[in-house]
Amino acid sequence: MVQYSQSRFDASFGALSDATRRGVLEQLGRADASITDLAKKFHMTLTGMKKHVGVLEQAGLVTTEKVGRVRTCKFGLRGLEEEAAWIEGYRQLWAARFDELDIVVEELKRKEKAKWT
């Protein structure tokens, strides 16, 4: 978990080191926008903007969704991935707990058996 958030942090800081990308985040904080909108607003080529959005997306700061021919960008974390990692961590905690519970319960079973024999 610690390592996971560390690499996320590195990616985030990398993404934030660029003025255009910070501007894009600020823009998306106000409203969703397509790559074309963003390219126009920041006077860039589509390819250039795609690269910037890609970096932000990798860092988990922006999500994109393609509907028809338009790719819309939203400010925000990768909700589903975050949740999947979270649930898996929680499942591992309980699995470890239950494995120890099995040991305790096996011992109770043995003790009970011993009482009757």
Add this chain to the structure above:
Amino acid sequence: MDVRRESEATPTKNRTGVERKSELELVVTRTVNAPARLVFEAWTRAELFRRWWVPKSYGLTLLSCEMDVRVGGQYRLVFRHEDSTMEFFGTYLEVTPHSRLVWTNEEGDNGKTITTVTFEENDGKTLLVVHDLYPSKEALDSGSTGGMPEALDQLDELLVSLGSSSATK
């Protein structure tokens, strides 16, 4: 052949399921190979409970574990993790021997989480269902993830400050 049979009999095949039922509910399930009264005992006697509740691999030490398992009774667990201690405490709302336990979890700032555990015996085995009801979505999201939500909050703050400084340029 014998080896295979042996490995099939190991307890590791007991699967732990986790499902997020709604924005406020998490459900964990597991079948334990023992009658409900023994499983219930392991959940309600402090000296047994403390042996399994904190998995050894998690680097936590359980300093104390007090459980007054009756309706209105309190529990309090104190852990040490590296240099800090953490407390978990709450009240038992329902205690039905061998079938149902309900308690509150009151250490959070965002209200009480309610945990309901049911013990369902079938053919000498017990299906455990642990249902957590959180007071808010935020409380659930910050539940058991350790540093993550805090890290994300810090990132949010950073973004806000970066956003405002680039806007003034």
